[in-house]
Amino acid sequence: MRGTLPESFLQELAELEESYLRESDPIRQSGFGGGPARWRAEREPLLDAIDADGDLLDTCCANGYLLECLVEWGRERGIAITPHGLDLGARLVELARKRLPLHAANLHVGNTWEWEPPRRYRYVYALTDCVPVEYLPALVTRLLGRIVEPGGRLILGAYGSRLAPPLAARRGGLSRLDTGACRGTRDGRGSADHVVRLDRRAGGRSIVRMM
Numbered sequence: 001m002r003g004t005l006p007e008s009f010l011q012e013l014a015e016l017e018e019s020y021l022r023e024s025d026p027i028r029q030s031g032f033g034g035g036p037a038r039w040r041a042e043r044e045p046l047l048d049a050i051d052a053d054g055d056l057l058d059t060c061c062a063n064g065y066l067l068e069c070l071v072e073w074g075r076e077r078g079i080a081i082t083p084h085g086l087d088l089g090a091r092l093v094e095l096a097r098k099r100l101p102l103h104a105a106n107l108h109v110g111n112t113w114e115w116e117p118p119r120r121y122r123y124v125y126a127l128t129d130c131v132p133v134e135y136l137p138a139l140v141t142r143l144l145g146r147i148v149e150p151g152g153r154l155i156l157g158a159y160g161s162r163l164a165p166p167l168a169a170r171r172g173g174l175s176r177l178d179t180g181a182c183r184g185t186r187d188g189r190g191s192a193d194h195v196v197r198l199d200r201r202a203g204g205r206s207i208v209r210m211m
């Protein structure tokens with residue numbers, strides 16, 4: 001499936017940016033209403049998919065706060081993450097550049113659905129609801145094929161979404177990828193069951209793991 005995203009969906013994203021910009025708290029400005037403890041509990045499990053130093057692209061980076069946190073939490077685990085970001089909201093990306101001035105050149109304005117990356121990234125994080133659900137299989141294929149570097153990893157999150165990745169995987173056709181290694185590794189922390197990671201392997205095969 002190609003073409004642009006539906007106008008109504010893009011309009012919703014524009015309204016989302018307006019609502020984030022009305023907030024001053026960085027967590028709320030990231031679209032999260034649960035406060036600092038839940039923020040960390042629900043977002044830190046992303047790091048369980050990041051097991052070595054490397055570049056991380058957040059394809060829905062908003063104000064860059066998640067990237068800033070992941071760099072810090074990664075440092076606590078002895079992992080050096082170089083932050084990269086993308087968001088459709090130009091004013092949010094402006095905030096992200098101010099938040100991460102040393103990495104301002106890594107922060108881009110664009111639509112995850114059609115963005116042409118200047119390079120590839122070892123780790124790519126995307127939200128399953130950054131496209132309408134019927135676009136999800138094509139998005140995953142594109143992210144794995146064009147944006148994740150060979151040997152790298154796509155991390156999908158569905159926090160607070162009506163559509164958790166396991167369901168999205170079934171509905172959206174992720175089964176077209178190799179789901180043979182799919183297994184539950186839930187450890188009871190945060191909302192890690194709403195994160196799925198897909199490894200880009202040689203030969204185009206991908207390993208899907210529900211975390």
Ligand SMILES: C[S@@+](CC[C@H](N)C(=O)[O-])C[C@H]1O[C@@H](n2cnc3c(N)ncnc32)[C@H](O)[C@@H]1O
Pocket residue numbers: 013016017030031032058059060061062063066086087088089092110111112113127129130131157
């Ligand atoms: C809930 S915030 C995510 C903040 C942070 N990445 C996180 O996971 O907590 C969602 C952000 O995704 C952006 N977004 C949604 N769909 C997008 C798309 N197709 N392309 C680029 N940005 C998108 C929105 O503009 C918004 O800033």
